[in-house]
Amino acid sequence: MAGRPGPARDWLLCTAWLGLIFLFMYYGRALDPWFEGRRAVYAQALLGLAGLGxxxxxxxxxxxxxxxxxVRVGLGLLGCLAGLGLLAWWQPMLIERTHLMLYGVLGIFTWRLAGRYASGAPRLLWAGAACALAGLADELAQHFHPQRIFDLRDVFTNALSAWLLLAALWLLRPSPGR
Incomplete structure (x- = not known):
């Protein structure tokens, strides 16, 4: 019987994406030239396409x-999108806006994974807490990296990006009893 793939796939997606986020701590500075000057147009276009997608x-x-x-769900999703827009506006540097995409995708993956073990509000809380802790761990690790700094604003952006995507998924979930 063809069904949903097992939990190993969801664990792998979450772990691989989290690994990618932590790799950016070491190799993210190499991407800086693509977020400055004339080349920043490409990065901005990619982030814009991700948002449009x-x-x-x-x-x-x-x-x-x-x-x-x-109508109700659509209005809620507009609120989530407005929150993501405000977060993007709040970040002064283009490279910092990648946090929205990185942690938004992490939110989607943790939502899938949390759905294996919980439903309803506990699913939302577990997924959100996992993303917030991942964002905090990322920033704490940067505190010890010689070329990076701990930034509380990034912790907030990481967590809120994931929570806004999780809220969107929460709104889209099937209604109970239908």
Whole structure:
């Protein structure tokens, strides 16, 4: 019987993505030239395309919902997108805006993984707490890295990026009893 892949896949996705985030601590500075000067246009375009892809995907998910849920869920998703927009605006440097994408994707992966072990509000809380702890661990590790610094603003951005994506997934979840 073809079903959903086992939990090993979800663990692998979360672990691999978290590994990628931690690799950026060491190799992220090598990407700096792509986020400055003329080349920054490419990075900005990629981040913009990622954001546009998220908007298109969310809109498609809303259209798949029953008619009676579309307005409420759509308004909630607009709030999540507005929050992500404010977070992007709040970050002064383009390279710092990559945190939104990195931790947003981590939020999606942890949502899938948490769904293996919990449902309802506990699923949301476990996934959100895991992402917030990952963001804090990333920044604490940067405190000890000679070329990086601990930035409380990044901890906040990491956690809130994941929580906003998790809130969007929470809104899109199937209604109980339907």
């Amino acid at each position: 998220l908007v298109v995907w969310l809109a498609a998910q809303v259209l798949r919902l029953p008619a009676h849920r579309r």
